[in-house]
Amino acid sequence: MALLGAIEGGGTKFVVAVCDEDMKIVDRQSIPTEDGQKTMDAVIAYFDQYEDIKAIGIAMFGPIDINPESRTYGRVLDTPKRGWSGYDVLGRMKAWRDLPYFWTTDVNGAAWAEYKTGAIEPDHSLVYLTVGTGVGAGIINRGELLSGYGHPEAGHLMMQKHPKDTYKGHCPFHQDRCLEGLAAGPAMAERWGKTAKDLSDDDIAWEIEADYLAQAAVDFTVTLRPDKIIFGGGVPHREILLPLVRKAFSEKFSNYLATPDLDDYIVPVSTGDNAGILGCFYLAQSKLEKIS
């Protein structure tokens, strides 16, 4: 039986899985993330069980080098994560078996899953923004993952500070000047003295959080003109959040340009907890399609 493989590489765990030709999951396993060498040993031991793998999609925590022209293509870039800086993930996999691999970021994987499961029409554009421990974006422009000199790191969009926000910011690079520094889970936790999950619905925290996410939505709108902006990650699990983002977006944007109806434009992720794995399978599939 022909199989596709998935490697969803996260900061706390790696999920590996195989599916059949109809994208039905045959098996999946979770591996705690250790250093590069040990983690990839376990990943390879997992896939060793399967002879007939046709292609593997790898969606990896960033920053990674996805520029095929670069000397360090396929590697993890500088990261505070112990035992990962410079680790050659793609090289390791190719040395194991010379298969087609689709190599991209975790957010690109999730964006691709949303795209392939019908969030937008084929060849249209979307932004997938995850708001959790970090903030990151996967961008699909006219049916292709957008990248240039490297992959987007749109968690670091410059922000206008909310007038009621006195927090010093959490980004080691941009402090309180960027989206991640102001709106990621750890920023909320440090600012309010409790986790995002524990803040009550009527806390002013949500108005401020929505303000920043709405600014990002405006920036995406004026730059990319996407058909949808999809919010994933832990923080948007809070049901009151996206309505507040739509309201703030509407106030900030002042209807300057045509967008789809906001209820269809600023939306939660629909592929849910399987997004990562599913994205990898679809990536593996598109790699195969491109080759043949």
Add this chain to the structure above:
Amino acid sequence: MALLGAIEGGGTKFVVAVCDEDMKIVDRQSIPTEDGQKTMDAVIAYFDQYEDIKAIGIAMFGPIDINPESRTYGRVLDTPKRGWSGYDVLGRMKAWRDLPYFWTTDVNGAAWAEYKTGAIEPDHSLVYLTVGTGVGAGIINRGELLSGYGHPEAGHLMMQKHPKDTYKGHCPFHQDRCLEGLAAGPAMAERWGKTAKDLSDDDIAWEIEADYLAQAAVDFTVTLRPDKIIFGGGVPHREILLPLVRKAFSEKFSNYLATPDLDDYIVPVSTGDNAGILGCFYLAQSKLEKIS
């Protein structure tokens, strides 16, 4: 002799021109911009002189509808410019002669000229940002003009206000919250009581202007990862400006991601005053290539 045509539609004048197969300008003419009907009468009278036009590139002041799936494709959208809202520019040209037309914005035309004259490698990415009476961007992503639900209007990126700036802003939609509202020529003129052109090099105005342009450069960098950000329009004629933008970019960005060397990354336009017309010719040419 086979010719290509160019229509550079600006707010104060339209420039029309024809070139030969080697992109050498055969003739050009400037037409003062009146309402849609009158201006296009003059445009058509101009091209009536030439029998053998193979294709025309049209680079038009925005907002315009460039979404081929839209009912109003080819028209000017709502604009304060008298006699232009809803005017069907492309329809008028097609009714005149059924040629291949490349229909896009003025900034896209200029971006395309930069791309085709070698600002970046083929299939790479650039942002062309014009800072004049308005602020607008043309974006080339992997060798294609980027558009989605419509064309970019990246002059309206959300900004963090400079701490020394108390100006109320100039954007009718976003006041002091967006780039155009804070950094366009008219914003500078109103804020400082004299035009950008008349401000001395050591005026604090330039530090503040550079701050906003650097924020935009950071936003483009984290979203699009372009190979170059090119500044055009009247305000960057000021030679001290781009060095200040590079400095502010460097401080704000804190080397968070790899970029090309800043002297090659944040650069002035190189095609100069011919950019608009040249862009139209290249657009006409790519339309022909796509067809054949």
